[in-house]
Amino acid sequence: MNKNINKFKYIRTIGTQSGMTLIEMLVVLAIFMMVSGIVIFDYNKFRSQVSLNNLVDDIASSIRKTQNFAIGVRSSNTADFGSGYGIYFNLNTPSYNSSRNGSNKSFLIFNDKTPNMRYDTNYVSGMAACSPKTVSKDDECMEMFTINTADYISRICAYYDGSSDPTCTSDANGSVAISFLRPDPEAHIYACIPPLCRSTTPADSVQIYIMNTASQDTKFITITNLGQISINS
Numbered sequence: 001m002n003k004n005i006n007k008f009k010y011i012r013t014i015g016t017q018s019g020m021t022l023i024e025m026l027v028v029l030a031i032f033m034m035v036s037g038i039v040i041f042d043y044n045k046f047r048s049q050v051s052l053n054n055l056v057d058d059i060a061s062s063i064r065k066t067q068n069f070a071i072g073v074r075s076s077n078t079a080d081f082g083s084g085y086g087i088y089f090n091l092n093t094p095s096y097n098s099s100r101n102g103s104n105k106s107f108l109i110f111n112d113k114t115p116n117m118r119y120d121t122n123y124v125s126g127m128a129a130c131s132p133k134t135v136s137k138d139d140e141c142m143e144m145f146t147i148n149t150a151d152y153i154s155r156i157c158a159y160y161d162g163s164s165d166p167t168c169t170s171d172a173n174g175s176v177a178i179s180f181l182r183p184d185p186e187a188h189i190y191a192c193i194p195p196l197c198r199s200t201t202p203a204d205s206v207q208i209y210i211m212n213t214a215s216q217d218t219k220f221i222t223i224t225n226l227g228q229i230s231i232n233s
Contacts, residue, residue, distance in 0.1 A: 048215035051149045056210050056219045056231055059107065062145060063087050063178065063221070063229050066109050067187075070180030084112040084188075085142075086179030088119040089153055089208055092172050100130050102175070104154070105147045110140040110177075117179045117188040118199070154218065155209035158191040162204060169193040176206050178223055185227035207232075 069085040087109050090102035100121045102108050108130055110119045120140050130141035147153075156176050157168040176191040189203040205224040211217070219233045 045215055048150065048212045049217060052151055052210060052212045052215070052217055052219055055147060055149060055151045056221060058145070059208065059210070060221050060229055060231055062107070062109065063223060066178075067180045067185060067227060067229075069109075070182050071185055072182075083115050084117065084179045084181035086110050086112055086117070086119060086177050086188075088175070088177050089156060090175040091153060091156065091170065092175075099144060100141055102144075104152045104172075106144055107153070108144045109142045111142050112179050112181075113140055115181075117177065117181070118190055119177045150213045151210055152213065153208060154211035155207075155220075156191060156193060157207040157209070157220075158189065158193055158198070158203040159205045160198065160201065160203055166207070167191075167193050167196060167198075176203075176208075178206065180227070187223055187225050187227045189223065189225055 066085050066087045087107065088102055089107050090104075092098060092101060092103045094103040094105050098106060100108075108119075112118070114120055130139075130144040155168055155170045156174045157166040158176065159166050171194050173194050174192065176189065176193075179188045179190075180186070181188065189206050190199055190201075191203050191206055192199045202225065205222060207220045207222050209218055209220040219231065222228075222230045222232060
């Protein structure tokens with residue numbers, strides 16, 4: 001009988017001692033919240049990096065597509081194989097006319113029908129957005145690409161006359177037209193970077209900077225007048 005009582009007391013003692021105190025529970029909860037916070041933070045950073053990388057790759061691919069249009073056998077709406085093709089970036093913030101002029105959240109491919117190796121917009125109020133379905137035979141705007149992520153075009157830098165010192169802008173009026181003319185793969189780069197706008201002087205190369213608003217990470221694409229396209233970070 002006494003042995004059974006002692007055994008029962010021993011079991012109760014063990015059970016009491018193996019319980020979790022309030023302090024231990026709070027410590028475990030704090031560790032769990034800390035680990036969860038780190039995981040969530042890393043995931044958000046990873047997602048921002050993926051978004052930025054994807055956009056930079058898409059822009060570089062669009063430039064190469066434009067280059068292929070020019071040196072390939074694609075003709076304009078007027079069946080003219082001699083007109084060039086280009087891609088246009090404009091740092092204007094999105095506005096009512098950004099559907100034809102580009103913005104820091106969009107860029108466009110154009111058919112240089114003038115031809116002057118520049119993008120000449122025929123935008124007037126009420127004109128439809130730039131797309132293959134709405135482009136007229138006299139319209140240079142061919143296709144508009146809209147950036148729907150947390151990324152945007154933050155800066156344009158142009159290099160002139162072999163200088164290693166770039167002319168850069170993050171100004172809302174900064175823009176650059178990069179055009180290609182058949183049959184050469186070379187790029188014709190004309191940038192307008194206030195306050196010194198050299199829109200009539202071709203640049204040796206240009207850099208298009210893309211920034212993610214969440215992570216503040218930046219990558220840029222370099223296009224040279226030889227037609228080389230590269231991605232840098």
